[in-house]
Amino acid sequence: MKIFQKLTVVAALFFSASIALADGYPDKAVRVVVTTVPGPLDAFARAVLAHVQTRLKQPFVIDNKPGAGGNLGADMVAKSRADGYTLLFALDTTFTVNPALYKKMPFDPVKDFVPIAVPVTYSQALAVNPSSKAHSLAEFVKQAKTLKMTYATGGNGSPSHLTMAAFMAAAGIEMTHIPYKGTGASVIDVMGGQVDSVFAVGSGILPQAKAGKLRALAVSGGQRSPAAPDLPTVAESGYPGFNASFAYAFMAPAGTPDEIVQLLAREVALAMNSPEIRELNRLADYTATNLSQQQSATWLQDARKQWADLIVKAKITMD
Structure with missing residues (x-):
């Protein structure tokens, strides 16, 4: 006691x-x-x-x-x-x-x-150069299955890299990885046409898309971006449950x-x-x-x- x-x-x-x-x-x-x-x-x-x-x-x-x-x-x-x-x-x-x-x-x-x-x-927004023939996620996947395409990232293991890896696995596609030392440089080269595509944070993609320097196709999160409510999520575009x-x-x-x-x-x-x-x-x-x-x-x-x-x-x- x-x-x-x-x-x-x-x-x-x-x-x-x-x-x-x-x-x-x-x-x-x-x-x-x-x-x-x-x-x-x-x-x-x-x-x-x-x-x-x-x-x-x-x-x-x-x-x-x-x-x-x-x-x-x-x-x-x-x-x-x-x-x-x-x-x-x-x-x-x-x-x-x-x-x-x-x-x-x-x-x-x-x-x-x-x-x-x-x-x-x-989330991350998927974007391509405005000259791309892909105007939707479905068209992007179709291109990736028939052409040799590249994607830029902010480096190995970065959110942009992980998001694209997750999407490629979901869509059953393969593309060539072009890593950069930071997302900013990767976005610039997609705008310049040196690389075909990029997943990057919305604040780095959406203003450029509104200015016509990029074409945004989808966002990776579970809901649409308030900054771009007309832009569908990956999940809405044919990949239910996708959320990066x-x-x-x-x-x-x-x-x-x-x-x-x-x-x-x-x-x-x-x-x-x-x-x-x-x-x-x-x-x-x-x-x-x-x-x-x-x-x-x-x-x-x-x-x-x-x-x-x-x-x-x-x-x-x-x-």
Whole structure:
């Protein structure tokens, strides 16, 4: 009985300490590692965290640490104290693609992190040069089955590469892969006619399509883009169930008190409902997920399995 009473007291003290920590959090600046150079992810993280720091009354300071597909920055956070003062904003691919793509990971994407939020997803838009005879996805597939065609990507294992690999598997076609060091250069060469096609993020494709510099054929996500409501999804175009979506992930080191994780998840959700973030999502062609903290963890788990299966079947490597 005495042992039970002691354990009860220890548990109560631990619980009280956790509550106290959450109640007083944050009482100093919070460092948020962003795994890319300034760009779309960085801009989104800064916009969301501006709302969070206003409400929590402490600075949330961005620290850009790009490299190795996000592994460099994620590894730094994985090895940080789990006290809520070092967090991570990353592309979901660091946790959903890299484990299957890299022969060795410097951290365990499941055991070393706890997801706070997967606040938005984004799809890829398939585009061809305006001179192409393909005016629909069906015509594109027909061409690919009769002609030797090429496709550009932002590099091996990039979202553009994974999306096209998934689509080629679904459509039963093969094309020659032309990898670039970044999606921007790949889109430019499709506009110039050097490469036949590209899957790329909608914000890089749709403005060029409206300007007549590209012809967009479909989007890869589960729903149409608000920025191009007349553009069908791949699923609507003859491939039911097709969904190649990517996301941004807000993460904390494993062991971070749940009270802090849940607090941050609630604050991100509030930020996502602000007019400023809604407008940012519209302009960037992001879709708000409205996922809870636990649902965010499930989303990452499901995506990790989806891409691992594809990477093995398509024999995608970093070489």
